[in-house]
Amino acid sequence: MDTALILQPTKPQRGGIGGPSTPATTEPLAVRGVLITIALVFLGVFLGAPLAVVFAEAFAKGTAAYWESLREPDALAAIKLTLLTAALAVPANLVFGVAASWAIAKFDFVGKSVLITLIDLPFAVSPVISGLIYVLLFGLQGWLGPWLAAHDIKIIFAVPGIVLATIFVTFPFVARELIPLMQAQGNEEEEAALSLGASGWQTFRRVTLPNIKWGLLYGVILCNARAMGEFGAVSVVSGHIRGLTNTMPLHVEVLYNEYNFVAAFAVASLLAVLALVTLAVKSAVEWRYRRELKRGGATPGPGGPA
Amino acid sequence: MSIRIQNISKHFGSFAALDQVSLDIQTGELVALLGPSGSGKTTLLRVIAGLERPDPDSGAILFHDQDVADRSVTTRGVGFVFQHYALFKHMTVFENVAFGLRVRPWQQRPSRREIRERVQKLLALVQLEWLANRYPSQLSGGQKQRVALARALAVEPKVLLLDEPFGALDAKVRQELRQWLRRLHDEIHVTSVFVTHDQEEALEVADRVVIMNQGRIVQIGTPEEVFNHPANEFVMNFLGTVNVFQGRLETGRAFFGPLEVDPSSLFHNQAGRAARAFIRPHELEVNTHKNGQPSFRARVIHINAAGPQAKLLLESENGESVQVEMPRDRFQSMGIKRGDDVYVSPKNMRVFMEDYVI
Numbered sequence: 001m002d003t004a005l006i007l008q009p010t011k012p013q014r015g016g017i018g019g020p021s022t023p024a025t026t027e028p029l030a031v032r033g034v035l036i037t038i039a040l041v042f043l044g045v046f047l048g049a050p051l052a053v054v055f056a057e058a059f060a061k062g063t064a065a066y067w068e069s070l071r072e073p074d075a076l077a078a079i080k081l082t083l084l085t086a087a088l089a090v091p092a093n094l095v096f097g098v099a100a101s102w103a104i105a106k107f108d109f110v111g112k113s114v115l116i117t118l119i120d121l122p123f124a125v126s127p128v129i130s131g132l133i134y135v136l137l138f139g140l141q142g143w144l145g146p147w148l149a150a151h152d153i154k155i156i157f158a159v160p161g162i163v164l165a166t167i168f169v170t171f172p173f174v175a176r177e178l179i180p181l182m183q184a185q186g187n188e189e190e191e192a193a194l195s196l197g198a199s200g201w202q203t204f205r206r207v208t209l210p211n212i213k214w215g216l217l218y219g220v221i222l223c224n225a226r227a228m229g230e231f232g233a234v235s236v237v238s239g240h241i242r243g244l245t246n247t248m249p250l251h252v253e254v255l256y257n258e259y260n261f262v263a264a265f266a267v268a269s270l271l272a273v274l275a276l277v278t279l280a281v282k283s284a285v286e287w288r289y290r291r292e293l294k295r296g297g298a299t300p301g302p303g304g305p306a
Numbered sequence: 307m308s309i310r311i312q313n314i315s316k317h318f319g320s321f322a323a324l325d326q327v328s329l330d331i332q333t334g335e336l337v338a339l340l341g342p343s344g345s346g347k348t349t350l351l352r353v354i355a356g357l358e359r360p361d362p363d364s365g366a367i368l369f370h371d372q373d374v375a376d377r378s379v380t381t382r383g384v385g386f387v388f389q390h391y392a393l394f395k396h397m398t399v400f401e402n403v404a405f406g407l408r409v410r411p412w413q414q415r416p417s418r419r420e421i422r423e424r425v426q427k428l429l430a431l432v433q434l435e436w437l438a439n440r441y442p443s444q445l446s447g448g449q450k451q452r453v454a455l456a457r458a459l460a461v462e463p464k465v466l467l468l469d470e471p472f473g474a475l476d477a478k479v480r481q482e483l484r485q486w487l488r489r490l491h492d493e494i495h496v497t498s499v500f501v502t503h504d505q506e507e508a509l510e511v512a513d514r515v516v517i518m519n520q521g522r523i524v525q526i527g528t529p530e531e532v533f534n535h536p537a538n539e540f541v542m543n544f545l546g547t548v549n550v551f552q553g554r555l556e557t558g559r560a561f562f563g564p565l566e567v568d569p570s571s572l573f574h575n576q577a578g579r580a581a582r583a584f585i586r587p588h589e590l591e592v593n594t595h596k597n598g599q600p601s602f603r604a605r606v607i608h609i610n611a612a613g614p615q616a617k618l619l620l621e622s623e624n625g626e627s628v629q630v631e632m633p634r635d636r637f638q639s640m641g642i643k644r645g646d647d648v649y650v651s652p653k654n655m656r657v658f659m660e661d662y663v664i
Contacts, residue, residue, distance in 0.1 A: 188392035195386040196406035
């Protein structure tokens with residue numbers, strides 16, 4: 001599909017992208033057939049089958065057992081904690097992401113390249129290390145441990161630690177989406193708004209925000225998916241206390257280790273559904289987002305001057 | 307409102323975009339800042355607008371004799387029109403024009419009805435009432451630029467600043483829009499400054515032209531003054547096509563390329579200095595025979611007779627290229643063909659002594 005787009009020498013036509021490519025540039029039928037088959041088989045074996053297994057196992061003992069294992073208090077607690085974590089981590093990273101990308105795209109300052117590199121840090125480090133950093137910082141033996149203990153503040157093996165670790169791991173998503181978008185759009189609209197007498201806040205709310213909303217939403221969706229699905233970092237800081245510090249992914253592991261397959265896969269199926277919903281919303285937003293990126297440049301409009 | 311710029315400098319790193327620039331602009335004037343890219347004209351415009359801060363130790367900018375250095379672009383009361391329009395993409399034409407009125411603090415904000423009336427009046431002024439509900443992506447370049455202008459005028463600016471307003475438009479639309487801008491300015495009389503790199507545009511539209519090069523102002527004057535009395539070689543070169551002849555002085559005789567001229571009228575006390583003669587294509591007369599005037603012989607290399615002026619490319623006997631323009635009917639009556647030999651004599655020339663800049 002992508003190659004077909006690139007190879008088409010004519011202007012892309014509205015709605016005609018999926019049409020037959022020009023005979024001069026396309027590969028022989030056999031080559032295309034082999035490539036498509038390889039891709040589909042790979043997709044089926046490594047993605048389709050596991051997804052199917054999750055649901056098959058979850059409903060292995062019938063619908064009643066499935067609902068029962070989701071209504072169990074520890075499972076409910078895990079679902080609640082996961083939702084709470086995402087509800088805190090996503091807005092935090094939303095604010096940070098907008099602020100960072102705003103600063104990076106619109107201003108020049110000392111340490112800009114350092115900031116850009118640091119934003120990517122959570123992508124580069126293993127999540128387990130991320131979790132460990134928090135244990136080393138806030139744990140009883142850690143730097144701030146004694147002070148926290150003295151003031152009776154619990155971070156490690158408690159909800160705050162889980163939220164902090166999740167924020168760390170999901171840190172780059174929003175900023176990474178917004179930086180290229182904001183850079184493509186440049187400063188002119190903001191300058192125009194300011195010259196018309198708008199305050200900084202009015203400019204942000206009425207001009208900048210509407211221009212980035214699809215990119216922002218896209219970043220938030222990815223951020224949310226990762227926040228709910230994070231395992232490594234959270235696992236290190238949580239302590240796996242059932243009903244208290246278990247998020248859904250951790251709860252799945254606990255159940256699985258206890259050979260409670262139906263319950264494990266039932267909770268896992270929720271995560272799988274979340275993933276599917278995320279994919280659907282992501283595709284929809286992506287479509288709008290691409291149009292937004294295109295509009296970042298000058299778009300010649302139809303019709304001549306009067 | 308008059309604008310006075312006193313000794314303004316602006317550096318980007320070590321690059322001097324503006325170097326001690328001073329300029330006075332009268333109330334109601336339409337001034338063009340003209341220069342090649344990198345000459346500092348856009349920087350000067352942005353400094354006037356308050357979008358760019360001049361160097362901290364440089365001079366002052368006065369609006370109506372009041373220093374505006376510490377006023378930001380938000381409070382300076384200027385209307386700014388951007389080269390690429392900078393329309394708000396997610397707002398309709400109407401909302402774009404209304405923006406400046408709607409963001410006012412509520413005590414100063416006009417009522418909804420007043421805003422509607424004001425916007426409609428402005429859209430009528432730029433002849434775009436029928437597009438009020440369109441989005442910018444649905445407009446042509448010329449329409450967008452007129453919306454941008456209406457939007458800038460909505461806040462009743464005391465100064466209108468336009469950054470290469472027609473730079474992104476195609477030739478025909480540009481021609482129409484600049485005549486339209488001139489008429490609009492005659493109608494509303496707001497002090498206006500516009501930046502352009504197109505000398506034709508500057509000469510046609512502006513009351514006064516400010517020619518800039520390398521961060522400095524080279525010449526200020528009416529279009530006629532700068533065109534007919536260019537201050538130096540740069541201005542001469544920049545304001546249109548020109549033939550350049552290297553000068554050399556021999557005992558009692560002066561040569562500019564293939565052309566011999568009477569040295570007494572030119573060199574005054576400058577004898578011995580290198581000089582160059584500048585002659586515009588239309589200032590050269592072409593004849594098929596010698597007519598007694600000082601002239602040189604050249605061969606016709608190329609003819610372009612499309613348009614009101616016939617443009618000839620000639621080559622002198624020592625291989626110099628010479629461009630000549632003449633009215634089309636004269637060209638036709640002479641019956642010159644490619645490869646013919648002709649005699650070229652100057653009707654007018656300007657001689658500049660070379661500066662010792664080595």
